[in-house]
Amino acid sequence: MNSAEFTKKVPLELLCLLLLEERDMYGYEMMLELRNRSEGIIDISLATIYFTLKRLVEMKCISTYDVPGGRANERSRQYYHLEPPAKPYMSELQAIYDRALRGVRLFFEVHEKMESDA
Amino acid sequence: MSTSNAVDVYLDKLGKHLTGSRQQKKNALAECKRMLLEVPGSEAMTIDQLESIVGTPADVLENLAPNLSVELAHEASHKERFRRILLGVCILFGIVILVLGTIFVIDTYGANHGYYNDSPAMEGIFQSSQDAVDIY
Incomplete structure (x- = not known):
């Protein structure tokens, strides 16, 4: 994949x-x-993350601010900050994901049971 | 020999595949450059190293699509509309020229211009014919 x-x-x-x-x-x-928290499983490109963040900024779920680089030649970085509208959206996403995950798990359980019965 | 670093090479590769107006391309490239420069040491990396972190230009284009496709589609429809309007104006202009030309010709030479009795030579022939009729 x-x-x-x-x-x-x-x-x-x-x-x-x-x-x-x-x-x-x-x-x-x-x-x-x-990447670190998922032990390398969630290895998503920066571009994908960047445009996801951009979409969240457009949705006003997060905002940005620039922090100048500490060292002389270091570039400024754009930091992202969570905004209040993000909370209900997160709950909504969490609910959708939990439901999907529960459904898939149940499906796997039934499938395993049917295979072992057969 | 070019002294371009990986960031410039990456942006060049990306730029070749971007569509849209010059301003849209410029904005998209500026945004991507900002993203690339956030990677520590990106300018000193090879293009392969940079692509392994950021994704290939193709990945970027794929990610750009949900953000820019609406704008690009919007612009495409504007271009198409402008092309149609221009075509319509050209056709209209052509019709106006044709009508004015016809009016000018009719006004100058009369409606039967080119069919009969419209030149001294023809008048002479008609006169000769009349003379012949008179003789007989």
Whole structure:
């Protein structure tokens, strides 16, 4: 499965919002956090994360602010901050994902049972 | 020999596949450049290293689509509409020229111009015929 196909199966908006619920982060940092916390399973390109964040900014779920680089040649970074409208959206996404996950798990259980009976 | 770094090479590759107006391309590339420069040491990386982190330009285009497709489609419809209007104006202009030309010709030479008795030579022939009739 290529990266784009895998990305479609990950609730990336929800994961980004959950990360930002903890603290403000910049895009690259979020990419690394997603990778590290999932032990490398969620290895999503920066471009995908960046445009997901852009979409969330347009939805006013998050806002941005620039932080100048610490060292002389370091570029400024765009940090993302969670905004109040994100909360109900996160709950909604969480509910959808939980429901889908529960449905898939139940399906797997029934499928396993039927296979063992056969 | 070009001194371009991986960021420039990446943006070049991306730019070749971008569609839309010059301003839209410029905005998209500026946005992508910002994203690329956020990667620590991106300018010192090879293009392959950069692509492994950011994704290929094709990935970027795919991700751009949900954001820009509406604008691009909107612009395409504007272009199409402009083309149709231009075509309509050209056709209208052609019809006006044709009508004015016809009016000018009719006004100058009369409605029967080109059919009979419209030149001294023809008048002479008609006169000769009349003379012949008179003789007989």
